[in-house]
Amino acid sequence: MLTSKTRTGVVFFPAFDWAISATHPEREERLLYTQDQVFEEGLLDIEGVIEFKPDLATVDDIKRVHFCVPDEMSVVTESHLISAGGAKTVGIQVMEKHIERGFALVRPPGHHAMRVVHGARGFCNVNIEAIMIEYLRKAYGIDRVAIVDTDCHHGDGTQDIYWHDPDTLFISLHQDGRTLYPGSGFHYEIGGPTAAGMTVNIPLPPRTSEEGFLYVLDQAVLPILEDFKPELIVNSAGQDNHYTDPITNMSFCAQGYAELTRRLKADIAVLEGGYSIEGALPYVNVGILLAMAGLDFSQVREPDYQPDKIRQSGEVTKHIHRVVEEVLAGWKKAPEIRKKQLSGRKFAERERSIYYDTDNILESQRETLRVCPDCSGVLSIDSSTDTGYHILAVHIPRKACKECVDQGVKWYDSADARRFNRIFLQDRMNDQYLVRKG
Amino acid sequence: MILGLDVGGTHTDVVLIDKDGIHRQTKVPTDHADLLGCVRAGIEGVTGGIPPDGISRVVLSTTLTTNAIIEGKTNETAVIVSAGPGVDPEFFRTGPHYYCVAGSIDHRGREIQSVKTSEIQAIASKLKTDGVRQVAVVSKFSVRNPKHETQVRDILGDSFFNVVLGHRLSGNLNFPRRIATAYLNAAVCETHRRFFDAVRESLEKKGLNVPIYVLKADGGTMSLEASLQCPGQTILSGPAASVMGSLPFASETEETLVLDIGGTSTDMAILIRKVPLLDPLGCELGGYKTLIRALKTVSIGLGGDSVVRLADGGLSIGPDRKGPAMAYGGPVPTPTDALFVLGKVNDGDAGSSRRGLQPIADGLGMSLEDTANRVFDEACRKILSAAGEMISNINSKPVYTVQELLGGYQVRPGEILVLGGPAPHFARRLGDFTDSRVRVVPRWQVANALGAALAKNTSEVTLFADTERGIAVAPEEDFYKTVKRDFDRESAVRLAFDLLRDKCVKQGAVESELEMEVIEDIQFNMVRSFYTSGRNIRVKVQVKPGLIPGYREIADRLAESVPPQT
Numbered sequence A: 001m002l003t004s005k006t007r008t009g010v011v012f013f014p015a016f017d018w019a020i021s022a023t024h025p026e027r028e029e030r031l032l033y034t035q036d037q038v039f040e041e042g043l044l045d046i047e048g049v050i051e052f053k054p055d056l057a058t059v060d061d062i063k064r065v066h067f068c069v070p071d072e073m074s075v076v077t078e079s080h081l082i083s084a085g086g087a088k089t090v091g092i093q094v095m096e097k098h099i100e101r102g103f104a105l106v107r108p109p110g111h112h113a114m115r116v117v118h119g120a121r122g123f124c125n126v127n128i129e130a131i132m133i134e135y136l137r138k139a140y141g142i143d144r145v146a147i148v149d150t151d152c153h154h155g156d157g158t159q160d161i162y163w164h165d166p167d168t169l170f171i172s173l174h175q176d177g178r179t180l181y182p183g184s185g186f187h188y189e190i191g192g193p194t195a196a197g198m199t200v201n202i203p204l205p206p207r208t209s210e211e212g213f214l215y216v217l218d219q220a221v222l223p224i225l226e227d228f229k230p231e232l233i234v235n236s237a238g239q240d241n242h243y244t245d246p247i248t249n250m251s252f253c254a255q256g257y258a259e260l261t262r263r264l265k266a267d268i269a270v271l272e273g274g275y276s277i278e279g280a281l282p283y284v285n286v287g288i289l290l291a292m293a294g295l296d297f298s299q300v301r302e303p304d305y306q307p308d309k310i311r312q313s314g315e316v317t318k319h320i321h322r323v324v325e326e327v328l329a330g331w332k333k334a335p336e337i338r339k340k341q342l343s344g345r346k347f348a349e350r351e352r353s354i355y356y357d358t359d360n361i362l363e364s365q366r367e368t369l370r371v372c373p374d375c376s377g378v379l380s381i382d383s384s385t386d387t388g389y390h391i392l393a394v395h396i397p398r399k400a401c402k403e404c405v406d407q408g409v410k411w412y413d414s415a416d417a418r419r420f421n422r423i424f425l426q427d428r429m430n431d432q433y434l435v436r437k438g
Numbered sequence B: 001m002i003l004g005l006d007v008g009g010t011h012t013d014v015v016l017i018d019k020d021g022i023h024r025q026t027k028v029p030t031d032h033a034d035l036l037g038c039v040r041a042g043i044e045g046v047t048g049g050i051p052p053d054g055i056s057r058v059v060l061s062t063t064l065t066t067n068a069i070i071e072g073k074t075n076e077t078a079v080i081v082s083a084g085p086g087v088d089p090e091f092f093r094t095g096p097h098y099y100c101v102a103g104s105i106d107h108r109g110r111e112i113q114s115v116k117t118s119e120i121q122a123i124a125s126k127l128k129t130d131g132v133r134q135v136a137v138v139s140k141f142s143v144r145n146p147k148h149e150t151q152v153r154d155i156l157g158d159s160f161f162n163v164v165l166g167h168r169l170s171g172n173l174n175f176p177r178r179i180a181t182a183y184l185n186a187a188v189c190e191t192h193r194r195f196f197d198a199v200r201e202s203l204e205k206k207g208l209n210v211p212i213y214v215l216k217a218d219g220g221t222m223s224l225e226a227s228l229q230c231p232g233q234t235i236l237s238g239p240a241a242s243v244m245g246s247l248p249f250a251s252e253t254e255e256t257l258v259l260d261i262g263g264t265s266t267d268m269a270i271l272i273r274k275v276p277l278l279d280p281l282g283c284e285l286g287g288y289k290t291l292i293r294a295l296k297t298v299s300i301g302l303g304g305d306s307v308v309r310l311a312d313g314g315l316s317i318g319p320d321r322k323g324p325a326m327a328y329g330g331p332v333p334t335p336t337d338a339l340f341v342l343g344k345v346n347d348g349d350a351g352s353s354r355r356g357l358q359p360i361a362d363g364l365g366m367s368l369e370d371t372a373n374r375v376f377d378e379a380c381r382k383i384l385s386a387a388g389e390m391i392s393n394i395n396s397k398p399v400y401t402v403q404e405l406l407g408g409y410q411v412r413p414g415e416i417l418v419l420g421g422p423a424p425h426f427a428r429r430l431g432d433f434t435d436s437r438v439r440v441v442p443r444w445q446v447a448n449a450l451g452a453a454l455a456k457n458t459s460e461v462t463l464f465a466d467t468e469r470g471i472a473v474a475p476e477e478d479f480y481k482t483v484k485r486d487f488d489r490e491s492a493v494r495l496a497f498d499l500l501r502d503k504c505v506k507q508g509a510v511e512s513e514l515e516m517e518v519i520e521d522i523q524f525n526m527v528r529s530f531y532t533s534g535r536n537i538r539v540k541v542q543v544k545p546g547l548i549p550g551y552r553e554i555a556d557r558l559a560e561s562v563p564p565q566t
């Protein structure tokens, strides 16, 4: 009988009764063939592979991460609670040491969901990795976490949530933002003033194949992880880098995904995107699961796999080498940049527009951060949408200093209720979430 | 009248029933070296003076194939597998005659790589040289397209005793289990056939030219002829018989925990409002996970004959058995001996029981009586805690849709039915440790044979349709048909019901038994380039497991005579 080398947990939730719409890539059919392949291969029968039933994420779990407008249940469905809950289940099982590693094979995905949520962006409503991580931080007291986002799209939502958090290293490998949604994730996006360098973006050229991904992993990702020394590594395991994916332009393959998983050794993998539901997902997911379980995956390949056809060009290779150099240089410079930023202004502001492509909402944000020398800084977000919502959201970080806590409370208390539909206070110091209605 | 016969590990139980209840019953010790003799003796025991034409059917349950598998006394069997991409099929090797060959089919049943005739021919001649006469042929996704399995069979020709094809045994996806299932079916085939031919012959000699049925692991029956095609289905029919035997007395409105407390072990099962709970994929036996449809049963090594000993200054019971209780001449003290000490049983040598338990009482620093009570309590607690674990496992079973998860159905048995040799004694004490109502199954001594006699035919049909490819396949039925684009879930269910009716009749079912139900029907729109290109439909239908209609009266009669719970 087949026995895993690594005790591996799986939550498998294909949400066979939930879709964004009937013909949307994020529809009931998406994990159907993965389920067929996973069942037919007997992966859930492997000794040491344990399947768990997903918990439902709670509204409190969401409140630890997001500001949902007007409230949590208005922006999520039960499927989102199960999907985030599935990630949470895997996290809990890892922390409880019932398993060494786990894979939340769930949908809908979450990595485009930002801190403020007015609706769905890039098929995502709430950030399932962040919900899991913040739950684990609260329940198990873990501190340093690294997220490696291998989805083809830039994980802009996760980036946004951890932009000011020096204890969360966010590394995103993705197809260059000039050629793909959401159009962000350039190497100069390195995190806010108090967490500069903790966001690492690795934009890759279209047609990057196995060779390129593994090169980036070995040369940049693994050394940076080695430096950062996280207590937990989470892989946002999107699978849309596949050469057959209909909405992207990369040339990755199932073998490559499995090999990447083997080398990355993430504690937890959470499925994100991946829309080649027949040609890629069944094989990639089997490969990832076998790799996580420490089993041989050498015979996992797509029926139409022809390595020569998807090999990356010399030009792509050269480009990738340059990107990696830049990334490493940026990582080395980060402490210096951080020091400089901290000795600058007392408050940092940024203004941006965020478009919710799935729900067609345009949001304008003004974010104010107290650039604190003692903690990662309290944050306020003034957010309004073209659908007429205007909110103020105040976030007091997990390890806030006294001044930042006071500042946050002041912002919340003194906000003019006539100007906003809602005023929120997310106080992670005291694990509190307050709402004032305008 | 119906003759029910259960060849158990220790005893062979036989009942002859008619509308008025159990007409006759008998028990003969099982002689594993001569099972046929036991069957003959059992039949003799209840049919004396009964005219052969008074008996309308015979139902048999036996541990024959189960034991053959557990003891490894099966026939040399070759396995030919074609896997294609995925997990290395070498992991599922069944023995020396295991061949991984070319050929690949994908999840929708499309051929990716064809079978190589010369490769199969070479294997065939090698097997002939090696004298292997049983072959199992299994390809990945053969339940979506059985083409490769049938091709390999055709190339092998008819120079083998038996060629078992994986797709005929179950419609469920699971390649490793399909390999194990096909292998086991092939491996027990000769043993099964030899035994049942002998049974049939001996019944015919007695003038009993009646249909013979065999009890299956899922608690249903199939005709003897049908069982020859898939003898593996008869494994674990022992526990199935006891579950079916308690079924008539179970609650219509609640969930029931069934405890069959035997000499060596206690088998546990769950009834949901009189319907037995099945193992979702298939049962596990002798280290093999299979696709054999079976009742969800859990067995623990604790029974009336389990060894009682001192361990780390405390008491330990089981999981081993060294023989009968000392009261019956066994070598070591057992829970049954505790019953003797307590004066609850007196058909043996209570003195031996007392002598056996005395050292344990000394070790515990307790009186003999207290020790006996403690042995008994400990056994009850262990059984209940194992049952609790089984129930929590069932309740934590993953589900795959929002509805199922939020529906959150949880098994919470409100009653416990106990059967098996020491049932009445256990029932009373178990009741002290649980909030559930505890009852003894009427005629608990022969409930297994009764269960076999009353069980009706069960069958299952899995249908897979893909309207983009224009196909509908029911692998177990050897059914294949082309379908048009308008084929949908409703048409699939109708077709599946038709196939199920045919299958049941072929297996010897009576029309009135056919209470058919849909257990799975899902339909997915397949969207390619933002247009619906077809429908992917999965339908599973079954005959509800249960008892033969018209025999409820028997149950009512028997229920009137509930034994005292001493």
Ligand SMILES: [Zn+2]
Pocket (backbone or CB within 6 Å): A149, A150, A151, A152, A153, A154, A155, A172, A173, A174
């Ligand atoms: Zn990414």
Ligand SMILES: [Zn+2]
Pocket (backbone or CB within 6 Å): A151, A152, A153, A238, A240, A272, A273, A274
């Ligand atoms: Zn993506």
Ligand SMILES: [Zn+2]
Pocket (backbone or CB within 6 Å): A372, A373, A374, A375, A376, A377, A378, A400, A401, A402, A403, A404
């Ligand atoms: Zn501060």
